[in-house]
Amino acid sequence: MPKKCRGSSRDYLTQKFIIREDFERFDQKYDMYNRAVWDRSVDPKNFFKSYDMSQCVFRDTEGFAQRDFALRNSSWHLADFTSELKEEPEDRREGFLDYYTLQRSGSAAKAEFSAPEAATRLIKRAATFLGAGVVGVCDRDERWMYSKNYSRIKKEPKPLAIPEELKSVVVIGVPMDHELCRTYFSALAGGASGLGYVQDLTVLLSLTQFIRNLGYRAIGSMNDTALSIPLAVQAGLGEYGRHGLLITKAYGPRVRLGKVFTDLPLLADRPVEFGVAHFCNICKRCSEACPPRAIQADEPRSEPPNRSSLGRLTKWSVDAERCFKFWVDSNSECGICIRVCPYNKDYSKRIHRMAFPLAGSFLRKAFLRLDKIMGYGKRLPPNEWWGL
Numbered sequence: 001m002p003k004k005c006r007g008s009s010r011d012y013l014t015q016k017f018i019i020r021e022d023f024e025r026f027d028q029k030y031d032m033y034n035r036a037v038w039d040r041s042v043d044p045k046n047f048f049k050s051y052d053m054s055q056c057v058f059r060d061t062e063g064f065a066q067r068d069f070a071l072r073n074s075s076w077h078l079a080d081f082t083s084e085l086k087e088e089p090e091d092r093r094e095g096f097l098d099y100y101t102l103q104r105s106g107s108a109a110k111a112e113f114s115a116p117e118a119a120t121r122l123i124k125r126a127a128t129f130l131g132a133g134v135v136g137v138c139d140r141d142e143r144w145m146y147s148k149n150y151s152r153i154k155k156e157p158k159p160l161a162i163p164e165e166l167k168s169v170v171v172i173g174v175p176m177d178h179e180l181c182r183t184y185f186s187a188l189a190g191g192a193s194g195l196g197y198v199q200d201l202t203v204l205l206s207l208t209q210f211i212r213n214l215g216y217r218a219i220g221s222m223n224d225t226a227l228s229i230p231l232a233v234q235a236g237l238g239e240y241g242r243h244g245l246l247i248t249k250a251y252g253p254r255v256r257l258g259k260v261f262t263d264l265p266l267l268a269d270r271p272v273e274f275g276v277a278h279f280c281n282i283c284k285r286c287s288e289a290c291p292p293r294a295i296q297a298d299e300p301r302s303e304p305p306n307r308s309s310l311g312r313l314t315k316w317s318v319d320a321e322r323c324f325k326f327w328v329d330s331n332s333e334c335g336i337c338i339r340v341c342p343y344n345k346d347y348s349k350r351i352h353r354m355a356f357p358l359a360g361s362f363l364r365k366a367f368l369r370l371d372k373i374m375g376y377g378k379r380l381p382p383n384e385w386w387g388l
């Protein structure tokens with residue numbers, strides 16, 4: 001059983017990651033995708049062009065053929081389409097740089113709730129119905145809000161302001177397809193993240209609309225506005241792993257995250273622990289499998305590898321420069337760290353649900369050995385996924 005942590009969620013994170021008092025919020029300008037626009041040391045080459053079929057270069061290699069890029073790019077289509085809707089007219093790239101403004105205004109009448117618990121139950125039920133795989137609530141924590149946004153059109157920072165009355169955050173996670181994730185590293189596997197984003201934005205837009213229809217203010221955000229992982233940890237969705245991803249009980253690291261800021265009073269969840277930190281200490285499989293060695297094999301550090309990671313706190317950090325360079329050089333997304341993680345299982349299968357607690361117990365070493373012997377985490381040849 002996951003252990004719920006005591007004290008405030010904010011204090012939990014402060015202690016867990018030894019967050020210094022002079023901690024500074026992340027500036028969106030330093031995100032690798034944005035650095036590719038303004039930082040001469042980051043050359044995206046043809047990486048972004050590969051998402052446009054008219055410019056994409058296929059390869060005569062399994063997993064990188066036309067059909068693989070075709071499926072990947074089609075799964076990304078709606079996420080790209082919605083993000084481009086307001087890019088030219090309003091300088092808003094919603095979902096990736098800016099929060100969503102694609103909702104209707106909602107109801108002028110405020111639904112009444114007997115207590116925040118009742119509203120929270122309702123929101124969670126709605127989120128699950130709308131497609132969230134996992135959902136939790138935390139209080140807004142300013143530390144995770146971006147200090148500034150970034151305009152790729154003007155190549156300059158722009159202000160970011162979420163009204164301070166929006167004090168509650170509903171954090172959701174949407175699973176990525178397990179079978180497709182098994183084909184990382186391939187262009188085909190990028191379809192898992194594309195579809196994950198599309199399902200993520202569907203839940204976020206619908207949930208935001210639901211809250212507005214109840215008469216409250218709500219702003220939906222995907223990869224923009226605030227860091228999703230610390231919010232997800234505070235909302236009790238899972239634990240932080242060595243590969244810098246959230247590890248959930250229901251899907252392991254195979255989730256796309258999003259959040260809705262609202263003024264609807266909600267009851268915050270508690271962070272949970274089910275032994276991930278102890279397991280990562282003995283595992284290191286992601287670090288060993290990462291082609292550019294972007295994942296630390298040693299202890300959490302207080303110094304970030306470069307300016308694309310948070311500083312002034314102590315954690316495992318992925319070297320985003322190395323990771324992105326590998327993506328660019330191979331002209332494809334990578335998710336090997338997701339594929340090989342022993343927490344990445346199809347938990348719809350009973351055997352994996354039953355074995356899960358072993359990873360958090362004193363039998364973790366045996367679990368890890370067995371996991372390797374059973375061949376979990378091995379790459380599924382893309383042509384096999386296609387049934388060819």
Ligand code: SF4
Nearest residue numbers: 290323334335336337
């Ligand atoms: S996505 Fe690939 S390159 Fe990046 S950290 Fe994971 S394994 Fe390494």
Ligand code: SF4
Nearest residue numbers: 241280283284286341
């Ligand atoms: S692969 Fe192993 S070390 Fe890496 S995040 Fe998963 S459990 Fe932790």
